[in-house]
Amino acid sequence: MRFSTWLTALKQRWIKPVGQAKIPEQQLNAWYRTELGEALYRTECGVLAPMLSAGYHPFLVQIDGGLYRPLFDVRKTKNKVAAILARHDNRAVCPVIQSDPEHLALQASSVDMLILHHVMEYSENPHRILREAVQALRPGGQLMIMGFNPFGFWGVSRIFRRHRPMPWAGQFISANRVADWCRLLDCEPLNTQYYYHWPPMTQASWKRRVRFLNALIRNVLPIAGAGYLLVVRKNQLEMLHDHRWSPALFMKDKVMTKRRGQVTQ
Secondary structure (H helix, E strand, O other): OHHHHHHHHHHHHHOOOOOOOOOOHHHHHHHHOOHHHHHHHHHHHHHHHHHHHOOOOOEEEEEEOOOOOOOOOOOOOOOOEEEEEEOOOOOOOOOEEEOEOOEOOEOOOOEEEEEEEOOHHHOOOHHHHHHHHHHHEEEEEEEEEEEEOOOOHHHHHHHHOOOOOOOOOOOOOOHHHHHHHHHHOOEEEEEEEEEOOOOOOOOHHHHHHOHHHHHHHHHHOHHHOOEEEEEEEEOOOOOOOOOOOOHHHHEOOOOEEEEOOEEEO
16 A cells, blocks of 8 residues: 555656646746846847847737746837737736647737747747747748757756756757757748856856956857847748738637736637
């Protein structure tokens, strides 16, 4: 009887149901509120800013894994609609689409630019998330994939952590591996940029003393960055049509959206 109890407990710990998502949005949101999370957030906004300002993208969606804040300035973005898609409702300063990243509530070929922000690292099925994102993109649309770099300072530090808190609890996927997945989906990787070349430390005085070293690492060893931005373009063709926005074209039925505290269905 004791052996059967022990075996059941072992199965519950190590054997997970197929397809069960493990995106811990609430835990990630708490980490993003820390000093280290805020520093990473500011860096990621700066990395994305030139990409968002280049060109006109009418429909922009950020698939969020727990940040609950836009990586773009809603007042300066060149688009008609900019929204965040997350599992849980939140108080973001832009419209929110409540949906599962593995089952996007977006019409096929309806989004001009889509941002995947640290979502695939915390999913049992990252391929599915990537397929859903590519399917929602218009032909010629751009996919911005932001992930944690397994070969950077943060990725290497996972080896020495006995208990891995957020964000090290996820499965870091390299930019080259994600780029290969994108090619299989008929998408062309355009650019890879590594950012935040600091170890996972929060002491501001220590950062000021070794600022010159950080600049040297960023130029000599860019792959040491904590995260990466992979820019991908969808290569499929489409027929010309009217590009005016309509809710039926942009979102599927029974999707919860919110704007300025008002929730509609």
